[in-house]
Amino acid sequence: MFVNCKLKIVNSRSGFTLIEILIYSVILAIFIGAAFSFIASVLGTTDTLLERNEVLANQDFAERKIYWILGQATGILAPGPNSSGTVLTVGGNDPAIYPVNLTLVSGQITLALPGKEAAALTNNRVRADQFLVQTFSNSQTSSTLAVTLGFSDTLFTHIRSSTTIFYVFPQN
Numbered sequence: 001m002f003v004n005c006k007l008k009i010v011n012s013r014s015g016f017t018l019i020e021i022l023i024y025s026v027i028l029a030i031f032i033g034a035a036f037s038f039i040a041s042v043l044g045t046t047d048t049l050l051e052r053n054e055v056l057a058n059q060d061f062a063e064r065k066i067y068w069i070l071g072q073a074t075g076i077l078a079p080g081p082n083s084s085g086t087v088l089t090v091g092g093n094d095p096a097i098y099p100v101n102l103t104l105v106s107g108q109i110t111l112a113l114p115g116k117e118a119a120a121l122t123n124n125r126v127r128a129d130q131f132l133v134q135t136f137s138n139s140q141t142s143s144t145l146a147v148t149l150g151f152s153d154t155l156f157t158h159i160r161s162s163t164t165i166f167y168v169f170p171q172n
Contacts, residue, residue, distance in 0.1 A: 051125070051153045055161050058126040059151050062109055063165060065121055066147055069100050069111075070167045076135055076145060084134040088147065104131035109149070127152050130162065143169050 016024075066088075073092045077099055079085035092098035101112040107127040110118040122128055130150030137143045145167045153159040 048156060048159070051156050052159050054123075054125050055151050055153050055159055058122045059149060059161050059163060062121045062128075062149055062151075063163065065111060066102065066165060067167075069097075069102070070145070070169075073098065073100070073169075076143070076169060079133055079135055081135055081137045081143065084132060086131055086133065088133040088145075102131070102133075104128055122151065125154055127154050129160070145169060 069090060072094070073090035075091050076089075077091050078087055078089040086104050088102040090098065090100050092100075095114065097113055099114065101110075101118075102121075103110050103112070103118070105118070107129070108120040108122055109128045109131050110120050112118040128150070129152050130148055132148040134146040134148075135143055136146070145165075147165040147167070148162065149165070150162040151160065
């Protein structure tokens with residue numbers, strides 16, 4: 001008796017092996033992790049840039065207001081000659097505007113006009129850390145005013161900006 005048995009070996013590779021699936025999964029996980037890391041970095045940088053621009057815009061606005069006030073002023077009422085302080089009071093010819101008081105109050109530089117409520121020159125996203133006013137009488141015909149401003153962000157406290165404005169007043 002003969003048994004005729006045919007063995008047929010089929011070698012079809014239509015799927016993935018376990019090791020291939022693991023390798024591809026690791027590669028995909030690395031790619032997705034790198035993509036999320038890149039996106040988080042870009043978003044973090046964007047937030048930091050927005051806050052930095054906010055600090056600089058507030059500083060620029062405060063500088064422009066001080067220049068505008070000093071440009072029309074006729075004299076410095078406070079601080080006195082050759083002294084410094086945290087309050088700037090200037091006088092002028094227009095009684096609706098002058099005397100103007102600039103003061104640092106609770107992290108805000110405030111502007112007060114006669115008969116009006118004090119208004120903050122900075123918004124709530126920016127903190128004014130420094131407002132120092134110094135006067136120097138260097139001659140009989142003029143005096144110099146130095147205003148030092150320092151600002152920081154309320155959310156990212158490492159974002160800081162400072163400047164000093166010099167202004168020369170003719171003596172009366």
